[in-house]
Amino acid sequence: MKNALTLPLILIVLCRAAVVAGCTSWVITPERSASGRMLLHKSRDQHISPLAAVMRENDGVRWMSIGTTAGATFGLSERGVAATSNAGDTPIRPPQKTPKRSGNIFRAIAVNAGNAAEAAEFVRKCGRDGWRPKGGLYLVADAKRAFTIEIAPGYGEIMEIPGWTYVISNSMHLGGGEGFVFCPADKLCSHREREAKTRAELRKNRIGGKYPVAGVFRASRLTGKATPFNRFSLSAVCFELDGEFPAQLGCAYIALGPQQHTVYLPTPMALRQFPEDMQNGKWAAHAFALREKIGDDHRYLPRIEALERELVAEFSAVRAEALNLLRSGRRAEAEKLLNDTFMRHYGKAKELLRRIAEDAGVDPDPPVPTRQDEARRLKAFAQHAADREKNAGTPR
Numbered sequence: 332m333k334n335a336l337t338l339p340l341i342l343i344v345l346c347r348a349a350v351v352a353g354c355t356s357w358v359i360t361p362e363r364s365a366s367g368r369m370l371l372h373k374s375r376d377q378h379i380s381p382l383a384a385v386m387r388e389n390d391g392v393r394w395m396s397i398g399t400t401a402g403a404t405f406g407l408s409e410r411g412v413a414a415t416s417n418a419g420d421t422p423i424r425p426p427q428k429t430p431k432r433s434g435n436i437f438r439a440i441a442v443n444a445g446n447a448a449e450a451a452e453f454v455r456k457c458g459r460d461g462w463r464p465k466g467g468l469y470l471v472a473d474a475k476r477a478f479t480i481e482i483a484p485g486y487g488e489i490m491e492i493p494g495w496t497y498v499i500s501n502s503m504h505l506g507g508g509e510g511f512v513f514c515p516a517d518k519l520c521s522h523r524e525r526e527a528k529t530r531a532e533l534r535k536n537r538i539g540g541k542y543p544v545a546g547v548f549r550a551s552r553l554t555g556k557a558t559p560f561n562r563f564s565l566s567a568v569c570f571e572l573d574g575e576f577p578a579q580l581g582c583a584y585i586a587l588g589p590q591q592h593t594v595y596l597p598t599p600m601a602l603r604q605f606p607e608d609m610q611n612g613k614w615a616a617h618a619f620a621l622r623e624k625i626g627d628d629h630r631y632l633p634r635i636e637a638l639e640r641e642l643v644a645e646f647s648a649v650r651a652e653a654l655n656l657l658r659s660g661r662r663a664e665a666e667k668l669l670n671d672t673f674m675r676h677y678g679k680a681k682e683l684l685r686r687i688a689e690d691a692g693v694d695p696d697p698p699v700p701t702r703q704d705e706a707r708r709l710k711a712f713a714q715h716a717a718d719r720e721k722n723a724g725t726p727r
Contacts, residue, residue: 353501354417355525356470357533358477360494365543366647369572371472373405373415374551374590375565381612381699382566382587384598384605387438394441395583395600397568405568408441409600411473411577412450413570417501419466420512422483440471447471451478451489458482466512468499474574479504483511496533496542498526528553544569544584544595544643545636552591552632564589566615576657579665580650584643588618591629594680595639597646601653601669606677612699617684620697623711626718631687638683642676 359370375382375398385396394408405415414437436457444450450471457463458480466483470492477492481503488505500522502514514522532553536546551567567590573580581600586593587609598605608614621631649672656665688695 353522353525354415355498355500355529356415356417356468357496357498357529358470358472358479358492359496359533359542359547360477360492361475362494363496363542364571365538365541365546366571369472369474369477369570370542370544370547371413371415371470371477371570371572372547372551372567373417373470374567381701382615383612384583384585384587384609386602386604389438390442392441393578393600394437395598395602396437397566397583397585397587398435406437406441407570407572407581407583407600408444409578409581410441410445411572411574411581412440412444412447412471413473413572413581413583414440414450414454414469414471415568417468417499419468419481419483420502420508420514421465422511423513436469444471447473447476447478451480451491454480454482455487455489458487459485461485466503466508468501468503470497470499472570472572474572474577481505481508483508486511496530498529498533500525544571545640548584548586548590548595548639549636551586552629564591566590567595569595576654579657579662579669580654582646582650588615589622591627591632592621592625592635593618594635594642594683596673596676596680597642598673599646599650599653599669601666602673603670606674609677616697616699617688617693619700620693621688621691624691624693626711626714631691634683634687638679642679646672646676 354374354376356373361367361369364370382399387394387396392408392410394406396406398405407413416436436454440450440453443453454469454471458467461484463482464484466481469480469482471478471480478489479492479497479499480487480489486507488507490505502519502522503509503512529550532550533542533546536542536549538546547569553564566588567586569584571582571584573582577600579599579601583598584595585598586595649668653665653668656668685695
């Protein structure tokens with residue numbers, strides 16, 4: 332009996348001892364979302380510098396890039412296909428030579444995939460062709476279907492997501508992955524814990540059994556003392572997909588910078604171009620500066636969430652008006668309405684964040700973080716979280 336208990340006890344100790352940084356993504360299918368639209372969310376827990384949102388065009392296809400200024404690993408195309416990616420487990424036998432890839436993964440998805448099924452097959456082929464030296468986990472979706480794809484050098488596996496909420500972090504879920512990758516017990520426990528706590532947070536924010544976008548925002552912020560990884564959250568995006576007019580009404584709610592300290596901004600695919608400070612990292616720099624100053628103190632979050640409720644309600648009404656215009660063939664009017672609404676919302680969010688910065692005593696024009704700043708800031712974020720957990724009497 333003593334020996335039978337040894338491994339479970341070791342795993343419990345490892346799970347409590349290790350909190351691993353990593354991204355968390357999820358899908359909420361249309362029958363579960365309050366809007367009746369597919370939701371695909373990613374919380375990014377990787378690099379601080381510099382985060383950006385950009386409209387791009389390749390081979391005649393427009394697409395929205397959210398990531399670093401160097402390139403996007405997730406985004407939304409005018410064809411209505413959205414994708415997110417999380418780093419996966421380490422391959423057991425790394426390839427001797429990895430083919431050089433051109434551009435980034437979402438650019439290739441945008442150009443090559445007209446729907447989620449095509450995107451999933453494209454990503455699986457990338458894995459089997461061996462272009463990625465490490466494992467990767469992807470979620471792709473359009474308005475009707477969503478898939479999870481896991482790849483490693485020479486390996487790719489797909490599963491279609493049925494009508495539920497599906498959450499992944501950074502370890503393989505599908506059956507074939509174990510033969511290609513290795514995840515130590517402490518990391519595996521931490522990844523599974525993040526997934527379980529995310530599902531619990533999502534369930535807490537349902538209304539009538541449905542998931543509103545505001546509840547997704549709240550779950551992604553994970554401000555409760557029971558959460559293990561909010562110290563690492565550096566940005567987030569929630570895609571809300573439209574099947575009838577994806578090039579105009581597809582939407583991304585974008586939080587550039589730590590989502591506890593910034594505003595989710597409703598962004599229609601019809602947007603012509605992001606403001607400069609959202610393209611060059613300046614917008615995210617405000618959230619990083621605020622978090623470095625006040626850590627996991629969320630005193631300003633009620634003001635942020637109040638503005639988000641206003642923006643989401645107005646965007647929903649405007650989107651309905653734009654839908655009527657599009658159905659009557661008045662595309663230019665619909666796109667102007669959507670663009671004007673975004674710029675008005677951008678101005679409101681910018682003003683709120685400026686007032687919060689003044690109140691908190693934060694530099695109103697902080698520099699864009701560099702990679703040299705990253706270690707210092709991540710250390711500060713972790714120390715804030717450790718102090719908070721210690722004061723709250725909760726285990727790390």
